[in-house]
Amino acid sequence: MIEVKNVGKIYTNGPAPFEALKDVNFKIDNGEFVAIMGPSGSGKSTLMHILGALDTPTSGEYFLDNKDVSKLSDDELADIRRDKIGFVFQSFNLLPRTTVLRNVMLPLVYADVSKHEREKRAEESLIAAGLEEEHFSHLSNQLSGGQIQRVAIARALVNNPTLILADEPTGNLDTKTGEIVLGTFQKLNRDFGRTIILITHEHEVAEHADRIIFIRDGRLVEDSKSHQKRVIHHTKHDH
Amino acid sequence: MxxxxxxxxxxxxxxxxxxxxxxxxxxxxxxxxxxxxxxxxxxxxxxxxxxxxxxxxxRSKVDINVTFIPNAQESDILHIKKSLESLPEVSLVTYVSREQSLEAFKQRHADDQSILAALGELNDNPLGAVLNVKAKDPSQYGSVADYLQGQNILSANNLTIVDHINYYQNKTAIDKLxxxxxxxxxxxxxxxxxxxxxxxxxxxxxxxxxxxxxxxxxxxxxxxxxxxxxxxxxxxxxxxxxxxxxxxxxxxxxxxxxxxxxxxxxxxxxxxxxxxxxxxxxxxxxxxxxxxxxxxxxxxxxxxxxxxxxx
Structure with missing residues (x-):
């Protein structure tokens, strides 16, 4: 379902052209939980932007559900994000001063889903992401880091995307809360068959996935099964 | 959807x-x-x-007066009025007869007994008729005055009947304006x-x-x-x-x-x-x-x- 073919990315807006990605190739099937790992500056963020239809590659092709996404316009990319991709970021990226429920409903607004349906699906997503119902009407800036990240996960789930992209989702969380969030991803993958790509620079975080793709200096250097997968069992949480 | x-x-x-x-x-x-x-x-x-x-x-305050000699024929003046009105630069020409000029003069100097007395000494009206000319634009008065200076306003016996045109006295003021x-x-x-x-x-x-x-x-x-x-x-x-x-x-x-x-x-x-x-x-x-x-x-x-x- 995801196929990256000879993808390269060159940034030309700096003082000198910078080659962030060089000839990257891989495939990810439906229902996989993959970590993309690399030190900072390795090109993993660039790769994340391309996988998330936030940017297009300079060369090569990127197929998402058999559709070539690499040559689309800005608005066409927005449609792809709306219909096929859910994002979870280190910095959460929620609307402040807006309720949890409204935040989760936002992608559905742009997908022209009716108000009643929006609320129903947002609530289902929030429950799946493990947020207690009492927080649904809170403003997003009134929650703890772990709770906020679960709202972000719920938002990523709500449009029933082909792919969930999580960029350093535990970066702003303490270890315990981070574990809970990673456990949520594992549960979504295991119980609901969600395809998840986790971008991280930490080995311990990457090991929560089934497969790890290593990126270094813009090249794919290793693509292997996670050797000692960390499985989190107690996903029904805790504060 | x-x-x-x-x-x-x-x-x-x-x-x-x-x-x-x-x-x-x-x-x-x-x-x-x-x-x-x-x-x-x-x-x-x-x-x-x-x-x-x-x-x-x-602009509307600017105008020129063409004063005629007292014994100019009214028909000649009206003829000039007509030709002035046909000029493209001219918007309005008003004829002020000798009698009206005198009346206006008397009114202007109603407080000045000596002038009125001097006027009474004369048996005749010393004032000439006046054509008051308004141009469409102040800058066009020059050409109107030049037209009047031309020969086409001579009376029948080859004598000019225009006494004076006050454009030449007011020229600097008009230009400044x-x-x-x-x-x-x-x-x-x-x-x-x-x-x-x-x-x-x-x-x-x-x-x-x-x-x-x-x-x-x-x-x-x-x-x-x-x-x-x-x-x-x-x-x-x-x-x-x-x-x-x-x-x-x-x-x-x-x-x-x-x-x-x-x-x-x-x-x-x-x-x-x-x-x-x-x-x-x-x-x-x-x-x-x-x-x-x-x-x-x-x-x-x-x-x-x-x-x-x-x-």
């Missing part, structure tokens, strides 16, 4: 209105800044009205442009600042797949609301201002009462002020947000 244009417009307007209310303080500040711009535009409107009325009045009128026009235009440019810049930057504050929000919208219309739309709506509210407030503000200035302008500027001018021309001023506000708000928002559309 594509939303049709109406649903889209409704949704975009609702979001815009919601954002306008939610960011109350920012909205208030933006509206006030925009009001400054609109007040400047309004004052320029009033200023040019005052200037134009004054200049028109000044023409110069002042032209300078006032150019200067007024330049000041207008400068003020409008300045206030546009201030308004544009204010709108840009409000959008800058929302750049995270725009990022989130972009992230979850909002199309350009859904992102840009509400901001343009907010810009339009800024302009609309600022425009209406400005129009209301002009009521007491023009009322207060009305009497002053009437006394100083040849009878133009700013308040009645405002009331009479309200429809045009409404369109200009509110229209400028709405256009300014919409265009500023539209341009300012383009920078943040990339994720």
């Amino acid at each position: 594509k939303a049709n244009f109406q649903t889209k417009l409704k949704r975009v307007s609702r979001t815009g209105l919601f954002n306008f209310w939610r960011n109350g303080t920012v909205s208030l500040a933006s509206v006030l800044i925009m009001m400054v711009t609109l007040v400047v535009i309004g004052f320029i409107l009033f200023g040019s009205a005052i200037l134009n009325t004054s200049l028109t009045e000044l 023409i110069k002042i009128i032209n300078t006032a026009h150019t200067l007024g235009f330049a000041i207008t442009l400068a003020f409008i440019a300045l206030s546009l810049l201030v308004s544009f930057n204010t709108v840009r600042l409000t959008i800058y504050m929302s750049k995270e929000e725009i990022g989130v919208m972009r992230l979850v797949g909002a199309s350009t219309t859904y992102i840009q739309g509400p901001f343009v709506v907010v810009g339009v609301i800024y302009g609309l509210v600022a425009g209406l407030l400005t129009l209301i503000l002009f009521l007491p201002i023009t009322y207060w200035l009305g009497q002053t302008t009437q006394n100083f500027f040849i009878g133009l009462n700013l308040f009645s001018y405002y009331l009479v021309h309200f429809p045009q001023i409404f369109i200009i002020i509110v229209g400028s506000g709405v256009l300014l708000g919409a265009v500023s928002s539209f341009l300012a947000i383009r920078r943040y559309l990339r994720v």
Whole structure:
């Protein structure tokens, strides 16, 4: 379902052209939980932007559900994000001063889903992401880091995307809360068959996935099964 | 499940209105800044009205008198009047007969007994008839005077019947006036442009600042797949609301201002009462002020947000 073919990315807006990605190739099937790992500056963020239809590659092709996404316009990319991709970021990226429920409903607004349906699906997503119902009407800036990240996960789930992209989702969380969030991803993958790509620079975080793709200096250097997968069992949480 | 244009417009307007209310303080500040711009535009409107009325009045005050010798035949004078009226530069020629000239002279010097007595000594009317000529533009008096100096106004027995033309006495004053009128026009235009440019810049930057504050929000919208219309739309709506509210407030503000200035302008500027001018021309001023506000708000928002559309 995801196929990256000879993808390269060159940034030309700096003082000198910078080659962030060089000839990257891989495939990810439906229902996989993959970590993309690399030190900072390795090109993993660039790769994340391309996988998330936030940017297009300079060369090569990127197929998402058999559709070539690499040559689309800005608005066409927005449609792809709306219909096929859910994002979870280190910095959460929620609307402040807006309720949890409204935040989760936002992608559905742009997908022209009716108000009643929006609320129903947002609530289902929030429950799946493990947020207690009492927080649904809170403003997003009134929650703890772990709770906020679960709202972000719920938002990523709500449009029933082909792919969930999580960029350093535990970066702003303490270890315990981070574990809970990673456990949520594992549960979504295991119980609901969600395809998840986790971008991280930490080995311990990457090991929560089934497969790890290593990126270094813009090249794919290793693509292997996670050797000692960390499985989190107690996903029904805790504060 | 594509939303049709109406649903889209409704949704975009609702979001815009919601954002306008939610960011109350920012909205208030933006509206006030925009009001400054609109007040400047309004004052320029009033200023040019005052200037134009004054200049028109000044222009109409300029004329030349052609005085004929006392024994000129009335038929000859009327013949000249006719030929003057046929000139393209001339807008109006008035004939003042010898008797009327005398009457006017007596009235002007009603307080001066010695002049009246001297006049009584004469058996005859010493004054000649006068043709008062108004040109369409003050700069055209020269050619009218030249025409009169020409030979075509000689009477039958080859004697000129024109006594004198006061253009040559008033030439410097007329030239000076023409110069002042032209300078006032150019200067007024330049000041207008400068003020409008300045206030546009201030308004544009204010709108840009409000959008800058929302750049995270725009990022989130972009992230979850909002199309350009859904992102840009509400901001343009907010810009339009800024302009609309600022425009209406400005129009209301002009009521007491023009009322207060009305009497002053009437006394100083040849009878133009700013308040009645405002009331009479309200429809045009409404369109200009509110229209400028709405256009300014919409265009500023539209341009300012383009920078943040990339994720």
